[in-house]
Amino acid sequence: MSEILRLFDQPVDRTKSNSTKWLKYQGKDILPMWVADSDFRVPDAITQALHQHVEHGVFGYGSVPESLSELLVERMATLYHWQIKPEWIVYLPGLVCGLNLAVRACTEPHQTVVSPRPIYPKFFTAAKYASRPLAYSPVTLQQGRWLMDLDATEVPADSKLLLFCNPLNPGGTVYTRQELEALHHFAKKHDLYVCSDEIHCDLLLNENARHIPFASLNEDAAQRSITLIAPSKTFNIAGLGASMAIIPSFELRRRFNRTRAGIVPEVNVLAYTAAEAAYRDCQPWLDQQLQYLRQHRDRLMTAINGMPGLKLHPIEATYLAWIDASGLPVANPHAFFEDAGIGFSPGADFGHAGFVRMNFGCTSQTLELAISRMKHAIDSIG
Incomplete structure (x- = not known):
């Protein structure tokens, strides 16, 4: 477990790396959990291969x-x-x-x-x-x-x-x-x-x-x-x-x-x-990533299905949660959660405005902060 935490639970500052995902909400207190790239540092073998090619210089x-x-x-x-x-x-x-x-x-x-x-x-x-x-x-x-x-x-x-x-x-x-x-x-x-x-x-x-x-x-x-x-x-x-x-x-x-x-x-x-x-x-790295993502998936299933107005059905693959927010008394779930500090992908872009898509390819710290903000936002409705 310690090796998995070392690989995937260490935050990487992407705010200054020309990241499309993180630039979207630059200067705002909104967690970017939309476009499908993860926040994980790539396997060392990839970095080393790239370094070797770069050092060649042509x-x-x-x-x-x-x-x-x-x-x-x-x-x-x-x-x-x-x-x-x-x-x-x-x-x-x-x-x-x-x-x-x-x-x-x-x-x-x-x-x-x-x-x-x-x-x-x-x-x-x-x-x-x-x-x-x-x-x-x-x-x-x-x-x-x-x-x-x-x-x-x-x-x-x-x-x-x-x-x-x-x-x-x-x-x-x-x-x-x-x-x-x-x-x-x-x-x-x-x-x-x-x-x-x-x-x-x-x-x-x-x-x-x-x-x-x-x-x-x-x-x-x-x-x-x-x-x-x-x-x-x-x-x-x-x-x-x-x-x-x-x-x-x-x-x-x-x-x-x-x-x-x-x-x-x-x-x-x-x-x-x-x-x-x-x-x-990099197959060993992938095997460890899957263990980490399974923990995230299980945590989300429990947390989201415990929130009034939300439903998350089993996710068999990907690090993308398709969250049914149609039970919330809000006109635009994406805007509602964005106001609460979480930047999901709007379900309307996919063809269903009552949903949002959440990228959980992130650290556990980011995931827990997102869950906390979601819960606070829903609690505030009542």
Whole structure:
């Protein structure tokens, strides 16, 4: 336990590090618990690899390290029982551009994109920026878990792409094989490509949970899929920008690459260095981080469900709590908590104004202060 506390319970001052998360409330007594990056110092192996590269002193153009692709192939096989090939991997300077590329590569301007809702807001903007029509698949509470309600999803005849998120952001659901097979049946029935955002696949909080990549289900699922992953959330290196699209279909991969050509830049050399060190050397650090996050998750479940007007359902993965604040007698839960000194992500951005999303990838001190402020704010209503 002492080692875990050393790694994750020591505050790091991010206020002077050009942190988007901390700059938002600069000069205000508001805890930033919104955007999905954690406050944890990265594993030493990543820092050391970056130092070694920096000390070399030259930062010219780079190419994909063959060793990184080999690590990714091995990782997918070992952790997720998914046999991929190096040529399926397309490296990107961020996962969000992968969502946008998928929309443009898989659809024509008149074809509809189907998206879960509520969901990570970049799903919505990916269709908007490409001027594609957008239809919604409602995410509902089913036996205590947030899942897409496929039976209630209306799919326009011109639909061509389904955006998917597993583990779910927000909500933290890890889809089971049976649930994924139902999704595949749905995609096949409506002849949809599936772009699956699996960036949180390493952050499993339930020890018996197993992440299953959608594309690993069967050959048909693989051939209609684009899987987006990254080490960024897992190892807190989002600012370096190293993500991967895994696309088994040669034709779909060709269209994806043609769409990105001349517009999306290559991954920078330091990002490759960090990603390789993360996947090669940092699994023990990740195992300890998960223990720490599980404690936070359990603490939040008890605290929030003990507050009148709030409800938090089980979080199976991610460090993001999807808090139902619709029971509070306030018009805007996000503004209410911001006034109380806690900066959550507004649920309205995800498609449900009665919720807020809380990032608990922070020290226990920050977490306890947030809980205290939440409780004080709710007590003040009465």
